[in-house]
Amino acid sequence: MDEVEISFPDEGREGVVPVGTYLIDAAKRLGVSVPDCASEESHGCGIIIKKGAELFSTPTEAEKEQLGADSRDGTARLACYAKIEKPGEIIAMAKKKSEPAEEAKTEEREETYRKEFTELPLEKKIANLVHLEAIALSETFAFVINSPFKVFEKVGDVLAEFGFKKEEEEKRKARPAENGASDAKSSSKKQKASPSGEKNEQPNPPTT
Known part of the structure; x- marks a missing residue:
């Protein structure tokens, strides 16, 4: 073939x-x-x-x-x-x-809608506007509800990391003071204790 x-x-x-x-x-x-x-x-x-x-x-x-x-x-x-x-x-x-043809159709539909809207009585115009407003609000709420939660998770991660760093910084600042206090206590104990192997002896009174 x-x-x-x-x-x-x-x-x-x-x-x-x-x-x-x-x-x-x-x-x-x-x-x-x-x-x-x-x-x-x-x-x-x-x-x-x-x-x-x-x-x-x-x-x-x-x-x-x-x-x-x-x-x-x-x-x-x-x-x-x-x-x-x-x-x-x-x-x-x-x-x-051709995109121009599609754009022309869109413009034609918009023009038709404008003419139809102009010919409507006032009550129906208001009803249409209220309906469009309701659609816009519902779409806005849907967008907010359906927004990804990754943004909030990212904020939480940043705050957690900030808190961790702050805690570590506080520990680092407190550490020298604790060491100084420990050294002072150790020095005080050494001064109070008698030297190893030494005895306190009283001198004998002189004989007459």
Whole structure:
């Protein structure tokens, strides 16, 4: 069976698939994420072919309509239509969803919400604001409750270490005074005791 080497450098994926495999199946087999197609008129599975465009089937009318000039020279294909027909080497790149389009959708949703909010009666506006405030408060409490306790443990460790050092310092300061007192007591005892082997003898009175 004839095979083709296919790689997606941007994704760090490469492998071998048999001739006759559709590009979308080859990509999924290698673990490359390809957006799903919303409908027959709207495909999100566009793939850029950097090398090996001649190994694929002829671009379909759907590809020509959606991809335009890029589909004619084979540099862009719809993965669900492009079929590998010849052995060789293919280097491809999955198209990424455009961030501006996503931002435009977000702005459109925000604008729609603003219009709907403006048209609401005063009572419902207040109710919505109270609801949003309640959500914000609940999220704040959840964050505080779920905060990791490692911070408090670290503070406890620091305080414990500080207390230990302080106790050691106090012991160190007290130690010389205790030694001095011990030396004084020892000296006093030596002065009171008679020298070893000595006896107190009274001189005899003179005889007449």
